[in-house]
Amino acid sequence: MPSFIEFIVGLIFAIFLGFLIEPILRCCVPKPAKPKDLDIKIWDSLAKPFQGGQVIGFFERILFLIAFWLHLKSQSQAISIIAVWLAFKIASKWEVWKNIIKLPENLESTSSLLLFDARNQIGHSLFNRFLLGTLLNLLIGATAAYIGLHFSEFSSLLFSGGKMTISTNCTKDWVDVLTALITPTIAIVGITIAALQWKLSKNRYKHELFDKRWAQFVAIRDFMGKIRAHGVASQDDEHNFLIETRGCRFLFGNEIQNLVDETYKKSGLLNDLEKELKSITVQEDRKRNVAHQREIKDWVESQIKELETRFGKYLQL
DSSP, rough: OOHHHHHHHHHHHHHHHHHHHHHHHHHOOOOOOOOOTTHHHHHHHHHHHHHHHHHHHHHHHHHOOOOOOOHHHHHOOOTTHHHHHHHHHHHHHHHHHHHHHOOOOTTTTTHHHHHHHHHHHHHHHHHHHHHHHOOOHHHHHHHHHHHHHHHHHHHHGGGGTTTOOOHHHHHHHHHHHHHHHHHHHHHHHHHHHHHHHHHHHHHHHHHHHHHHHHHHHHHHHHHHHHHHHSSOHHHHHHHHHHTTTTHHHHHHHHHHHHHHHHHHHHHHHHHHHHHHHHOOOHHHHHHHHHHHHHHHHHHHHHHHHHHHHHHHHHHHO
C-alpha cells in the first residue's frame, strides 16, 4: 500500500479516536465542586474548560501521529519531536497557570479559606485534564500510526474468512511503539513529580509564613483588647507584647511595625496619665488628663476596628 494512503488511514483513525477524548475527560475528571457560599455564576465561569484546548489537542494528535509514523516507517529519530513539544507545552502551561489564569490573591467579600478552596479545586481539575489529555493524545497518535502502517494486514481479515496471521514485522512495530512511548512518558512523570514537589514546598512556605504572621496578629489584637477592656495595660502585658511582636518588621514590613511601635508608645502614655491623674487635685487639670486618655483610647478602638482589614492582605493562603 502506498505510504501516503497509509498516512491518510492513520490520520482518519486519529481524528475518529480524538472524538473520544472529551467524553473520557468528563468521565475521569469531573467538574470541580463549587466551594460553599461562592456565587454559582462566577464559579461556572471560572471552572469551565478552555475551549481552545480542543483545537490544540487536535493538532497535537496530528503531531504525535506524524512522529510515530515516521519512527515506525523509517526508524528515524522523529520521535524526539514529541519530547521537544512536551517540554515546550509544559513550560508554557506552567507560565500560564502561574501568571495569567490563576485566581487573584484576594477577592472582596470572599474569605481566604474559601478562596484557597476554589484555587485548589480549579488547579487540580486543570492539571488532571492536562495530564490525562496529553497521555490520551500520545496513545492515539501511536495507535493511529500503527493502524495506518498495517491497515492492509487488518483489512485482509475482512477477506480471509476471519483468519489473520500477525507477522513478525507487526509484532516488532508494536515493540517499537512501546519503546518510543517510554521516553515521553518518563519525561512527563519526571516533570510532574518535580512540579508537585515545587508546589508542596511553596505551599509549606506559605503556611509557615501564615502561622508566624497569625501569631503576631493575635498578639497585637489581644494587647489592644486589654487596653479597651481595662483602660490600661500592665507592665507585664507591655513586656509580653514586645516579645510576641519581635521580628514584626521582617514579616510585615514597616506598616505593621509602625503600628506596633505606636501602640506600645500610647500604652505607656496611658499608664503615665493614669498615675498622674491620682495626684492631680485641680479640676481643670483632671479634665485635660481624662480627655487625653479618652483620645488615646478612641485611637485604640479605631485601630481594633481596622485591624482585620489592615492584616487581610498579609493573611492570605
